[in-house]
Amino acid sequence: xxxxxxxxxxxxARAAGVSQATVSLxxxxxxxxxVSERTASAVRATADELGYRPNLAARSLRLGRTRTALLVVPxxxxxxxxxxxxxxxxxAAEHGFGVVLYPSPEGVGPARDPFGSARAAIDxxxxxxxxxxxxxxxxxxxxxxxxxxxxxxxxxxxxxxPPTVNLAVGDGIRQVTRHLLDLGHRRxxxxxxxxxxxxxxxxxxxxxxxxxxxxxAVLTSERCALDVAAARAAxxxxxxGPGPRPTALLCDGDVLAAGACKAVxxxxxxxxxxxxVSGFDDxxxxxxLDPELTSVRLPAEEVGSxxxxxxxxxxxxxxxxxxxxxxxxxxxxxxxxxxRRRP
Amino acid sequence: xxxxxxxxxxxxARAAGVSQATVSLxxxxxxxxxVSERTASAVRATADELGYRPNLAARSLRLGRTRTALLVVPxxxxxxxxxxxxxxxxxAAEHGFGVVLYPSPEGVGPARDPFGSARAAIDxxxxxxxxxxxxxxxxxxxxxxxxxxxxxxxxxxxxxxPPTVNLAVGDGIRQVTRHLLDLGHRRxxxxxxxxxxxxxxxxxxxxxxxxxxxxxAVLTSERCALDVAAARAAxxxxxxGPGPRPTALLCDGDVLAAGACKAVxxxxxxxxxxxxVSGFDDxxxxxxLDPELTSVRLPAEEVGSxxxxxxxxxxxxxxxxxxxxxxxxxxxxxxxxxxRRRP
DNA sequence: GGTGTGCAGTGTTACGTATAACGTCGGGCC
DNA sequence: GGCCCGACGTTATACGTAACACTGCACACC
Numbered sequence: 066x067x068x069x070x071x072x073x074x075x076x077x078a079r080a081a082g083v084s085q086a087t088v089s090l091x092x093x094x095x096x097x098x099x100v101s102e103r104t105a106s107a108v109r110a111t112a113d114e115l116g117y118r119p120n121l122a123a124r125s126l127r128l129g130r131t132r133t134a135l136l137v138v139p140x141x142x143x144x145x146x147x148x149x150x151x152x153x154x155x156x157a158a159e160h161g162f163g164v165v166l167y168p169s170p171e172g173v174g175p176a177r178d179p180f181g182s183a184r185a186a187i188d189x190x191x192x193x194x195x196x197x198x199x200x201x202x203x204x205x206x207x208x209x210x211x212x213x214x215x216x217x218x219x220x221x222x223x224x225x226x227p228p229t230v231n232l233a234v235g236d237g238i239r240q241v242t243r244h245l246l247d248l249g250h251r252r253x254x255x256x257x258x259x260x261x262x263x264x265x266x267x268x269x270x271x272x273x274x275x276x277x278x279x280x281x282a283v284l285t286s287e288r289c290a291l292d293v294a295a296a297r298a299a300x301x302x303x304x305x306g307p308g309p310r311p312t313a314l315l316c317d318g319d320v321l322a323a324g325a326c327k328a329v330x331x332x333x334x335x336x337x338x339x340x341x342v343s344g345f346d347d348x349x350x351x352x353x354l355d356p357e358l359t360s361v362r363l364p365a366e367e368v369g370s371x372x373x374x375x376x377x378x379x380x381x382x383x384x385x386x387x388x389x390x391x392x393x394x395x396x397x398x399x400x401x402x403x404x405r406r407r408p
Numbered sequence: 409x410x411x412x413x414x415x416x417x418x419x420x421a422r423a424a425g426v427s428q429a430t431v432s433l434x435x436x437x438x439x440x441x442x443v444s445e446r447t448a449s450a451v452r453a454t455a456d457e458l459g460y461r462p463n464l465a466a467r468s469l470r471l472g473r474t475r476t477a478l479l480v481v482p483x484x485x486x487x488x489x490x491x492x493x494x495x496x497x498x499x500a501a502e503h504g505f506g507v508v509l510y511p512s513p514e515g516v517g518p519a520r521d522p523f524g525s526a527r528a529a530i531d532x533x534x535x536x537x538x539x540x541x542x543x544x545x546x547x548x549x550x551x552x553x554x555x556x557x558x559x560x561x562x563x564x565x566x567x568x569x570p571p572t573v574n575l576a577v578g579d580g581i582r583q584v585t586r587h588l589l590d591l592g593h594r595r596x597x598x599x600x601x602x603x604x605x606x607x608x609x610x611x612x613x614x615x616x617x618x619x620x621x622x623x624x625a626v627l628t629s630e631r632c633a634l635d636v637a638a639a640r641a642a643x644x645x646x647x648x649g650p651g652p653r654p655t656a657l658l659c660d661g662d663v664l665a666a667g668a669c670k671a672v673x674x675x676x677x678x679x680x681x682x683x684x685v686s687g688f689d690d691x692x693x694x695x696x697l698d699p700e701l702t703s704v705r706l707p708a709e710e711v712g713s714x715x716x717x718x719x720x721x722x723x724x725x726x727x728x729x730x731x732x733x734x735x736x737x738x739x740x741x742x743x744x745x746x747x748r749r750r751p
Numbered sequence: 752g753g754t755g756t757g758c759a760g761t762g763t764t765a766c767g768t769a770t771a772a773c774g775t776c777g778g779g780c781c
Numbered sequence: 782g783g784c785c786c787g788a789c790g791t792t793a794t795a796c797g798t799a800a801c802a803c804t805g806c807a808c809a810c811c
Contacts, residue, residue: 099789100788
C-alpha cells in the first residue's frame with residue numbers, strides 16, 4: 066500500500082545520527098578535512114543500506130546546473146546519428162551526465178517548441194551541422210551569455226565559431242578515388258547529396274581536386290536527395306548521359322550506393338564487373354548488400370564521444386581545440402578493375 | 409558580460425504588479441474563477457515579454473514528478489527501435505513529457521549504473537521485451553509501490569502483468585506464409601532468430617500452425633543470431649540440408665533475409681527465380697536490396713506512441729487495456745512462383 | 752443588519768539539496 | 782593560565798515553483 070517512499074538525505078542523516086549537511090558533504094565527496102573517516106564511512110553504509118538516491122531535481126535546482134546535454138541531430142533513424150548518440154551518451158554517463166535529443170520525433174518541429182522546455186533543463190548543446198535549421202530556431206546558443214555549443218561536421222575555418230569535431234571526409238573520398246584510379250578507372254561519376262553542408266561540399270571539392278591532375282580522367286556529377294529511389298534515378302542519368310559511360314560511381318553515402326547498384330543492374334550491367342560502385346559511411350547496409358560495398362568507415366561513436374568531451378571541457382571553462390578524426394577506406398566487392406572492352 | 413539571467417516567476421510578478429502566486433496560477437492554467445481575465449492576460453503578456461521559461465528542476469522538485477519517461481531498448485542502431493523512440497517522443501512532447509533512453513550507449517551496461525541516477529528523475533518506464541535483461545537489473549518497476557511500467561512486444565497472457573502494446577506478428581507471418589503458399593511454394597525453411605522472446609516464439613508457432621494443415625507442405629527451421637553473416641551461414645545450411653531443397657526462405661527479419669539472399673547467390677541460384685526470400689520488419693534495408701524484399705511492415709512509430717499513451721494513462725491512475733497493432737504484408741520482388749523443375 | 756457567498760487575489764510554506772557561516776571542544780604553545 | 786587553532790560537525794539558508802489557506806470586499810438574501 067504505502068509504496069516505500071524514496072529516502073532523502075535527511076532520512077539517511079537521522080539513521081546515521083548525523084546532520085543532513087554531513088550526509089551531503091560525504092556523499093558529495095567534499096568531506097576531506099571536514100568529516101572524520103569513521104563517520105564518513107558510517108554515512109555511506111547507511112546510505113546504501115536505505116537505498117538512498119539523491120533527488121536530481123533538487124540538486125539541479127540548488128546548483129543551477131542539470132548535468133544534461135542536448136544533442137541536435139536530424140534523425141535517429143539514420144544509423145550514423147544513432148551511433149553518434151551512442152558515443153555521446155557513453156562519455157556522458159561516465160561523467161554523470163545525461164543526453165536528451167532534439168528534435169525528438171521527426172514530425173514534431175519547432176511548432177510545439179519541444180526545445181522551449183528543454184532549454185531550461187540543459188547545460189549545453191552538441192549539434193550536427195546537418196541539423197543547422199533546427200539549431201537556428203533555438204536562440205542564444207553558442208555566443209556569450211548563451212548556452213555552450215559544440216558543432217559536429219561543421220566548417221572549422223569559421224573565424225570565431227564554436228569548437229568543432231570533424232571527420233576527415235575529404236581524406237576519405239580521396240582514398241576512394243585513389244583506390245579506383247589504382248584499379249584503372251578513368252571515367253568517374255560523383256553521386257552527390259544535394260544537401261548544402263560543409264561535409265558534402267568538402268567531398269565534392271576533394272574528388273574534383275584528386276582527379277584534376279590525372280591525365281585522361283573524366284568526372285561528371287549528379288546531385289540527388291538522400292534516398293535509394295532518388296539515387297537510382299540520378300545514377301541512371303549518370304550512366305546514360307551523353308558522353309562515354311563512366312566505369313566508376315563515387316557515392317556520397319551507402320544509401321546512395323544502394324540506389325546506384327540498382328541503376329546499374331537496371332541497365333543490364335553488373336557490379337562490379339561493368340561498373341564499380343563505392344559508398345560512404347560504412348553503415349551496416351554496406352555489408353548487407355550483395356556485393357558488399359567498398360565504403361569509407363566513419364567513426365561515428367567517436368564523433369559523439371569527442372563532441373561530448375569537448376562540451377564537458379567547455380563547461381569546465383576550458384577552450385577545446387577543434388579536432389579532426391581519421392576515416393578508413395574499407396575495400397569490399399563492389400569495386401574492381403574496369404572491363405577491357407568499352408561497353 | 410553579465411549573460412542575461414533567466415527571469416523567474418517572481419520577476420514576472422514584479423513586472424506585472426502581481427504576486428508570484430498569481431503568475432504561477434495563470435501560467436499553470438488553473439486560474440479560471442480565481443484570477444480576472446484582465447490580469448491573466450497582463451501576466452501572460454509580461455511573461456513572454458521577459459522571455460520567461462519555467463525552471464523545470466524547481467517544478468519537478470515541487471511536484472515530485474519529472475514529466476520524463478524512460479525507454480528501455482536494446483540498441484538505437486536498430487532502425488526498429490529508433491523509429492519506436494521517435495513515436496514515443498512524439499506523443500511525449502505533445503504532453504510536455506521528455507523521453508530518456510536506457511541503456512544509452514551499447515557499451516555502458518549496469519556497471520556504471522546509468523539507471524541509478526535516472527531512477528530519481530523519471531516517472532515511468534516503457535520497456536521492450538527484447539531488453540528484458542536490462543530491465544531485470546532495475547528493481548522496483550512495475551509492481552505495487554514501484555515505477556509504472558508498460559511492456560512492448562511482450563507476452564500479453566501473463567496473469568497480472570503490466571499493460572502491453574504488441575504487434576500482430578503472428579498474423580504477419582501467417583500472411584507471408586499464405587502469400588508463398590498461394591504462389592505455389594510447398595517446401596519452406598524458417599530462418600528464426602535465436603532470441604527467446606515472445607515475439608519470436610509467436611512467429612515460429614504461427615508459421616508451423618499455418619503449414620500444418622496444408623497437404624504436402626514441408627517445413628524445416630534454422631536458428632541464428634541477428635546479423636547478416638550468421639544468417640548467411642544458417643541459410644546455407646537450410647538450402648544444403650539432407651532433404652529436398654526448400655524453395656522459400658521465411659526470415660524473422662530483413663537483416664536475416666539479406667544474409668539469406670547472399671547464401672542463395674553463393675550457391676549459384678537466383679532470388680526469386682530459384683528461391684523466394686521473405687523478410688520481416690520492412691526496414692529501409694528492405695527497399696535498398698536488389699531485388700527489394702517482400703516483408704512485413706511493422707508500425708514501429710505507433711508502437712512507441714501507443715506505449716507512451718498507455719504510460720500516460722497509467723500515470724493518470726487509469727488501467728490501459730492491452731493493445732495489438734496490425735501489421736501489413738508488403739509484396740516486392742524477392743518472392744515469386746517457384747521454378748517448375750526441381751533443382 | 753447580520754450573515755452567507757462568490758470573486759480576485761496574496762502570504763506562506765514545502766519540495767530535497769549544497770554550501771556558507773557558524774559553534775564546540777580539546778590540545779598545544781607561550 | 783589564557784589564547785588560539787585545527788578538527789569535526791551543525792545550523793541556517795536559498796534555489797524556483799505550486800498550491801493550500803487565508804483576506805478583503807462587494808453584493809445578495811433573509
